[in-house]
Amino acid sequence: MENLSDNRRSRCPPIRVPGATPTPALNTGAIRPNLGCDRRCLGSTALNLLFWVHDSAYGSVHQSSRLAQPYSSATCTFLRMPPEMPQRPQNHSQESWSSRAFAAVLPSAWLVHDQEGDYGIDHRVEIFTDERATGLEFNVQLKSSRTGSGERPAKPVKRSTLNYWEALANPTLIVIAHEPSQTLWFQWAHLLPWDEDAETQSRLIRCETVLSKEAAAQLADEVQAFRHARELARHFPVDVAISGDQFYGENASRLRISVSRQLSTLPSFVRVVHGQPGSPHFFAQIENERVMVGLRGSASRQLTWDLVGERDHQMIASDIMAALAFEAGRVGADDLHIRLLKLAAPHSQMLLSALAFGGAVGILARHGETSTLLELARRTVCVEGSFAGDMALTAFLANTSEGDGQMRRSISFALAEAARSWESPGIGLYNASAILGDADPATSLALIDEAGAADPSYKTRGYWWRERGTILWNLHQVNDAELCYREAVRLGEVSARPVLADLEMRSGQYRVARDSFGAAPIGEDARHAQWRLSHYAVDYIVEAMGIPEQARDAFASPMFEPDMTSDVSAQALDALRDDALNGWAHSALAQKANHEGDAKGFLYHSMAAAVTLNTVPDLWIDLLAAIMIDDDLSEVQKMNLTHDALVCAHRYCGAAFIEAVLEDENLPDEVRQPVIELYELTQPEPSPLTMRLHNENGFEAILVPRRRGIS
Numbered sequence: 001m002e003n004l005s006d007n008r009r010s011r012c013p014p015i016r017v018p019g020a021t022p023t024p025a026l027n028t029g030a031i032r033p034n035l036g037c038d039r040r041c042l043g044s045t046a047l048n049l050l051f052w053v054h055d056s057a058y059g060s061v062h063q064s065s066r067l068a069q070p071y072s073s074a075t076c077t078f079l080r081m082p083p084e085m086p087q088r089p090q091n092h093s094q095e096s097w098s099s100r101a102f103a104a105v106l107p108s109a110w111l112v113h114d115q116e117g118d119y120g121i122d123h124r125v126e127i128f129t130d131e132r133a134t135g136l137e138f139n140v141q142l143k144s145s146r147t148g149s150g151e152r153p154a155k156p157v158k159r160s161t162l163n164y165w166e167a168l169a170n171p172t173l174i175v176i177a178h179e180p181s182q183t184l185w186f187q188w189a190h191l192l193p194w195d196e197d198a199e200t201q202s203r204l205i206r207c208e209t210v211l212s213k214e215a216a217a218q219l220a221d222e223v224q225a226f227r228h229a230r231e232l233a234r235h236f237p238v239d240v241a242i243s244g245d246q247f248y249g250e251n252a253s254r255l256r257i258s259v260s261r262q263l264s265t266l267p268s269f270v271r272v273v274h275g276q277p278g279s280p281h282f283f284a285q286i287e288n289e290r291v292m293v294g295l296r297g298s299a300s301r302q303l304t305w306d307l308v309g310e311r312d313h314q315m316i317a318s319d320i321m322a323a324l325a326f327e328a329g330r331v332g333a334d335d336l337h338i339r340l341l342k343l344a345a346p347h348s349q350m351l352l353s354a355l356a357f358g359g360a361v362g363i364l365a366r367h368g369e370t371s372t373l374l375e376l377a378r379r380t381v382c383v384e385g386s387f388a389g390d391m392a393l394t395a396f397l398a399n400t401s402e403g404d405g406q407m408r409r410s411i412s413f414a415l416a417e418a419a420r421s422w423e424s425p426g427i428g429l430y431n432a433s434a435i436l437g438d439a440d441p442a443t444s445l446a447l448i449d450e451a452g453a454a455d456p457s458y459k460t461r462g463y464w465w466r467e468r469g470t471i472l473w474n475l476h477q478v479n480d481a482e483l484c485y486r487e488a489v490r491l492g493e494v495s496a497r498p499v500l501a502d503l504e505m506r507s508g509q510y511r512v513a514r515d516s517f518g519a520a521p522i523g524e525d526a527r528h529a530q531w532r533l534s535h536y537a538v539d540y541i542v543e544a545m546g547i548p549e550q551a552r553d554a555f556a557s558p559m560f561e562p563d564m565t566s567d568v569s570a571q572a573l574d575a576l577r578d579d580a581l582n583g584w585a586h587s588a589l590a591q592k593a594n595h596e597g598d599a600k601g602f603l604y605h606s607m608a609a610a611v612t613l614n615t616v617p618d619l620w621i622d623l624l625a626a627i628m629i630d631d632d633l634s635e636v637q638k639m640n641l642t643h644d645a646l647v648c649a650h651r652y653c654g655a656a657f658i659e660a661v662l663e664d665e666n667l668p669d670e671v672r673q674p675v676i677e678l679y680e681l682t683q684p685e686p687s688p689l690t691m692r693l694h695n696e697n698g699f700e701a702i703l704v705p706r707r708r709g710i711s
Helices: 039-058 090-105 159-167 213-229 253-263 313-330 334-344 357-366 370-379 389-399 405-419 425-436 441-454 456-460 462-474 478-490 496-506 510-519 526-543 568-578 583-595 599-612 617-629 635-653 655-663 669-681
Strands: 111-114 123-129 132-145 154-158 172-178 183-188 202-206 238-243 270-273 281-286 291-295 301-303 689-695 698-704
Touching (some): 090 132, 090 172, 090 183, 090 213, 123 213, 132 154, 132 159, 154 159, 154 172, 253 270, 313 334, 313 357, 334 357, 357 389, 370 389, 389 425, 405 441, 425 462, 456 462, 462 478, 478 496, 496 510, 526 599, 526 635, 583 599, 583 617, 599 635, 617 635, 635 655, 635 669
Parallel strands (some): 132 172, 238 270, 238 281
Antiparallel strands (some): 123 132, 154 202, 172 183, 291 301, 689 698
């Protein structure tokens, strides 16, 4: 039997915190419970363990201080040198001049606060008007330069600093002081143009405007615009200023009319103006061969088109809607963001190729905009060879869950119908099956089989058999699912091994399942928490209980209702001899073992109960208690088992687990809150999304992390 206390055979890998020093061992003592299900016995041992796991997960480490190494100096007896004094660095002199020069150009009523520490902010400026505070502030990064002509100077800024500025509530003004010419130049960080080389460690920032006393009003106006842009929803309806006379050599009137007509359908959110707009406001500035689109107080976007022949003003106006939508989404105005996306979806080409397309699909999915998503799917996924098809499919799958059943059905059916007319229908039918997921397993099975018939090469790939097996399992066709999993393993699909082992365990093949778990790659990945715990449980059933196999229904959920006037433990053992996956019988034996001080019995029976009845929160709490009080486990093993139990509690119980912890009267108060905090910290890692896309040599698999949010 696999022993949890044997470090060499433990399948629970330690949680590694980058940069963390080894955590000292805990003094756990020898604590044993006195009552069967009274968790008050956990005491300080559990609390210490929970705080230790909590600190390890957060990366809290305590490094010992280092003593300074002594140094030696040679004494010169024949020559007395003057004592060395500190010399003022040249950059200190530059900084002093630049700070004085910057303060001198600001109105005397404005307050300039020096910022301690160097996190990319040197000063914080409060704006006053007529000696009254306005509540407007901005940050300043002040840099000095002694080289160049002084015209439009530039300095590199780290990406981390740029990210920090973007996260701040107030705008950041970058100022370069050129000492030889005695001039100051500035650039707002939030108005920096699009960066085409965003992968570098730093970005060269060029300041374009001279900072003088006359610029104070301009600075205050921009800070106000920045503030208004980030509280956009408070100002609905917001002005949209449309301007410009020429568009690619033609009169721009038709384009302006097309944009105005689309926006006029949103009277509660926007108001089109062709004159002076209020604050805040969007703008679409037509400049012949480009259109600048943006929100005052944020960076603008440049839109260009390769126009040949007759202008499609509806498509161009829809592209402008998409750009306005992204600006609204950037400042958190989700209602306007969604409505503008709905205007753009039927005709915009730029929407389909935008980097933010995945985020657009995500917000539409979260708000149940099925008709708009279906419109986008028909324009991308349902078109064979579409340049945006692969990206769109990735976005649909990554931003819709199996719970979005109707939405997935609509997209899947549209894709399947379109794919049947394709030159190569297999990939479309396969993806239509993948989109359905658990929403409709019967149709999903028909589609994956149709894909295999259209392209027989699918049947030579292990992943196809594994996915078909999962669909069959969801349809309770256990024997056929097992055949598919075994074929997947034969073809080298390692991801099929743990699901095959789980099927074997639940169908009563305990010894075979134990060996399959042992051969599966489940030792490192946090997503395999359930398989690791199942491996321990089934090993205990085989070795300690002597039950190698049973004939059982894989989907059986046996009850255990003992006669309380007789020996409950004996009845529980009889129940397990009939069905070793009777979770309630395991739970009864776990309570008996806890009452008798049998830590190992408490641990393994609690584990078996939890993995077989995985949606019952109290069973995961019992398992946590069993882990905490088992002194034969090392601290690392306790940490790993606790992590795996909490991952499973997250996955199968959700908020019900927290409710059970809060309602458990036997859980000590000093343990309750650390359990909750650790549970909330232990967010289960989502399964990677496997995409199968065409390439020149057939297929390739692309793994895309599942994310629900704006990208």
